[in-house]
Amino acid sequence: MRGGEPLRVAIAGSGPAAMFAADELLTVPGARVDVFERLTVPYGLARTGVAPDHPNTRRVADLFDRISAQDGFRLFHGVEVGRDVTHEELLEHHHAVIYAVGASSDRRLDVPGADLAGTATEFVAWYNGHPDHAHRTFDLSHRRAVIVGNGNVALDVARILASDPARLAGTDIAPAALDALRGSRIEEIVVAGRRGPAQSAFTVAELRGLLDTPGIDVAVEGADPAAEPDDASPPHSTVHKLRMLRELDGRAPSGNGNRRIVLRYLASPERITDEGVEFARTELVDGRAVPTGESEVVAAGLVLSSIGYRGRPVPGLPFDAATGTVPNLAGRVGTGEPVAGAYVAGWIKRGPTGFIGTNKSCARETVRTLVDDFNEHRLPAPPASPEALDRLLRSRREVPQPA
Numbered sequence: 001m002r003g004g005e006p007l008r009v010a011i012a013g014s015g016p017a018a019m020f021a022a023d024e025l026l027t028v029p030g031a032r033v034d035v036f037e038r039l040t041v042p043y044g045l046a047r048t049g050v051a052p053d054h055p056n057t058r059r060v061a062d063l064f065d066r067i068s069a070q071d072g073f074r075l076f077h078g079v080e081v082g083r084d085v086t087h088e089e090l091l092e093h094h095h096a097v098i099y100a101v102g103a104s105s106d107r108r109l110d111v112p113g114a115d116l117a118g119t120a121t122e123f124v125a126w127y128n129g130h131p132d133h134a135h136r137t138f139d140l141s142h143r144r145a146v147i148v149g150n151g152n153v154a155l156d157v158a159r160i161l162a163s164d165p166a167r168l169a170g171t172d173i174a175p176a177a178l179d180a181l182r183g184s185r186i187e188e189i190v191v192a193g194r195r196g197p198a199q200s201a202f203t204v205a206e207l208r209g210l211l212d213t214p215g216i217d218v219a220v221e222g223a224d225p226a227a228e229p230d231d232a233s234p235p236h237s238t239v240h241k242l243r244m245l246r247e248l249d250g251r252a253p254s255g256n257g258n259r260r261i262v263l264r265y266l267a268s269p270e271r272i273t274d275e276g277v278e279f280a281r282t283e284l285v286d287g288r289a290v291p292t293g294e295s296e297v298v299a300a301g302l303v304l305s306s307i308g309y310r311g312r313p314v315p316g317l318p319f320d321a322a323t324g325t326v327p328n329l330a331g332r333v334g335t336g337e338p339v340a341g342a343y344v345a346g347w348i349k350r351g352p353t354g355f356i357g358t359n360k361s362c363a364r365e366t367v368r369t370l371v372d373d374f375n376e377h378r379l380p381a382p383p384a385s386p387e388a389l390d391r392l393l394r395s396r397r398e399v400p401q402p403a
């Protein structure tokens with residue numbers, strides 16, 4: 001409250017960063033928060049990214065439901081900021097707009113035949129029933145799949161492909177994906193990394209989760225996890241990871257019909273063909289993967305790249321194409337002259353890294369900056385009423401009423 005004037009904020013997106021920002025804003029007495037989500041389902045990757053067989057993580061949606069139920073909170077779904085309503089229009093009704101729009105595009109492989117590969121992003125969206133990807137199909141008819149990249153998302157996808165469908169049946173997985181996985185002929189999933197075991201991008205917790213999943217064999221191939229890492233004093237997490245990978249080195253199939261995940265190292269994709277992936281064998285030189293001159297074709301039906309997410313430009317805001325983020329200072333958009341009333345939080349602010357919880361401190365920083373600007377009279381009072389916003393949105397298109 002500023003001299004009796006309640007703070008009014010619009011948030012674009014309803015993922016973790018948006019919901020944590022809303023929660024923080026609603027601690028300001030009298031504050032009102034309008035959240036605009038382009039999809040018909042809220043909560044971003046907490047719903048459309050987190051794997052269906054990780055129910056404890058997905059339970060964060062219950063927390064977001066409680067935040068949504070607070071006085072002063074409204075959610076407009078099916079409204080895309082920039083398309084259905086502009087930044088300037090939102091500022092007619094709010095002191096500020098926080099963009100928490102995530103990083104919705106993929107980094108793409110830059111090799112011949114890359115178009116023949118799908119992306120882990122699409123595959124994840126498909127098994128989670130994301131409305132934009134619900135009708136996709138994937139080739140599950142071949143005995144081997146290859147995933148290029150070895151971060152947590154790659155392990156999620158490998159685990160879902162390797163899981164007994166009966167285990168997935170009790171989860172939130174999209175019914176069409178479960179049906180397709182029931183007919184899958186995939187027996188082996190190769191998860192390929194250009195560098196060595198010490199540079200694996202997945203976390204210890206994700207690897208532990210994979211090893212604890214029943215009915216899946218996991219093996220390491222292509223590099224020796226017992227070799228000393230380049231780094232003289234590697235972080236504790238790397239030491240722990242290497243210890244776990246050593247146990248899996250060259251492990252033979254258990255022979256009891258389990259599907260197998262092979263963590264393949266020192267393999268850089270050179271070309272993708274209808275037959276599979278041609279990999280250049282690499283060696284590590286000063287931490288970089290350098291081709292040795294040898295290559296190998298790994299036959300596969302399904303090929304997915306999983307080499308990271310990327311933010312898209314937001315209409316009217318500056319954009320750093322190198323990092324895929326909106327330049328900002330502690331959440332306020334712009335590094336020189338700020339863009340009037342514009343703030344960012346979450347992956348579009350700091351890039352596609354970190355857990356759901358990381359967005360909480362990120363959103364808190366943004367909200368602190370915004371509330372300071374409000375208290376210091378740097379955010380002019382919006383001329384129009386909240387009711388006028390409802391009328392504006394109704395006039396634009398048939399949008400659902402706030403929940």
Ligand SMILES: Cc1cc2nc3c(=O)[nH]c(=O)nc-3n(C[C@H](O)[C@H](O)[C@H](O)COP(=O)(O)OP(=O)(O)OC[C@H]3O[C@@H](n4cnc5c(N)ncnc54)[C@H](O)[C@@H]3O)c2cc1C
Binds near residue numbers: 018
């Ligand atoms: C496949 C995958 C699995 C993951 N699994 C885990 C996990 O198990 N545990 C964990 O802690 N973290 C996990 N993460 C990380 C976590 O999901 C992210 O840290 C978090 O979702 C980022 O939050 P965000 O709000 O910035 O973006 P997002 O979650 O992407 O939310 C952005 C939202 O904005 C909406 N939007 C975009 N543009 C507009 C617009 N113009 N107008 C209106 N709405 C718009 C989008 O539809 C979306 O709902 C995972 C990430 C991925 C990709």
